[in-house]
Amino acid sequence: MKLLPSFTLHRPISLNEALKLLSKLEDSKPIAGGTDLLIDLKEGAYKAKHLVDLGLIRELGNIREANGLIHIGSTTTHAQLVASEIIKAKAPVLGEAASLVGGVQIRNRATVGGNLCNASPGADTATPLLVLDAQVTVASLEGSRSMPLSELFAGPKRNSLAPGELLTEISFSVPPACSGASFSKLGRRRGCTLSLINAAAYLETNGATCREARVAFGACAPTPVRIKDVEELLKGKKLDNQSIKEVSSACYGLVQPSTRVHARASEEYRREMSCVFMKRTLMEALDRARRNMQ
Template sequence: MLPPFDLSQPQSLADALQALAGKGDTRPLAGATNLVPDLRGKRETCRDFVSLDGVNELRYIKRDGDRVTLGARTTMADILDDSGIRTDAPALYAAAEIFAGRMVRTAATIGGNVCCGSPSADTVPALLTVDAEVTLSSVSGQRTVALDEFYIDYKKSVLRSDELLTSVSWNVPPQNSANLFYKLARRKGDAITVTGVAVMIAAEDGVCTRARIALGSVAPTVFRASAAEDLLAGKALDEAIIEQAARAAADQCAPIDDIRASADYRLQTAFSLTRRLLTQAWKQVS
């Protein structure tokens, strides 16, 4: 049973943005797979929602040269059904594959997963490793923000209350690259992530040309381990440098104890999984 709330059902993006404009506490509602449990569990206090269910213009996967853009209403099932995402963003595909259960994947959207701001949102580490950008739209215009700069703090982002995240886009990774994701949880199916790691390694002529490492559930927000990335860029990777980078990534974590795991365990596994994924990725590209 949910608490009573208002729901408007615009059929176009323009109407949706209008509905969000000028009102203080109005929030968008897309797949509702997070919102419904949060409303029911009294964690969500908003009582005025704008449904994006009818805003079909936000449900698309577009390609323009190397640029891939997902409309915010694109569901996890859409990502899995698309023939290209597996190569255009392998880590994202991997995250979508193990995203909750089949029914939730039908409903849950990429925009919703990004905007919920949870540190355990599984698509976010993957998107960070492809340097994804998000487009934030409002009646007064739109702006594009690097996903890396989107989150401010636990469940807080730069998104204004009158803005809607309308798309997520990124450039297809370089030819010789590996993009991996690992979700560590207390069971294999449909569980909240304890430690999530995504990496992207591109190489040319035996040298790492681009390194991206993003970690989930080990800090108030999903984040990029930039110090670790810097250690790897421009180098031929070996066991020692990978270990050093993994250590740097773990140093950037600020995990908490909760009922799923201790901070200490999260630190340890952030280190070992980063090391493992970097090793695997380097093996793939060299």
């Protein structure tokens, strides 16, 4: 049993108040669901004298659609992603990935912003959001800025946010009808497990050939990553079982798994599995794209 170190918990009710606390208080960290952070504090991986709880800031906790974009507040829980009618209708791949995180108790607390900012190489919401080409909005007292999600990840368990900055929103364009996306994850068991690797794929097709492709892996590099070389191989290609199998086999040499940053499975095994999981996710994405077009 490890005890939580002592800290002061602040519970602001507005974003502005939270930003002021984060910039004023030395040695402070935001806390959302706490399902990773509290464990890291127990383990001594982080130290913080002050925790700024984002749980009472209503504006950060909802999902909405406006002008062709889906906006997801950073403290939206995994359970909210699973239950959201907007996500089910427009980006089911994200709800599916969220449903495979932890058990129901964890999904009721853990937030998408926390999952991304915690920056685990195998973060399960990161890969689907990467293939949805998501942008993240970051706020500080100086104002807010947007960047591609990929730029949020600085390294294993490290994000690129400066002190005083807070992730407030994740957004992406509503995928067109000619598209399909899919997510799959390899764990040690089916339920309540961490990813040994995970993969997501997004395809746009005119029925036969691939117009746009985005693919991503988790736990195959120091951060969740898009694999642009595979995307280039897919674009313009006639999509079928054979071509997808060929393209997927290229993953072996393109991923960079390291047991140093991610010790749950060997590099060799994850290279092999990257081909298998890319093929599975691409086939499923293609199937969905075709069904969506009908």
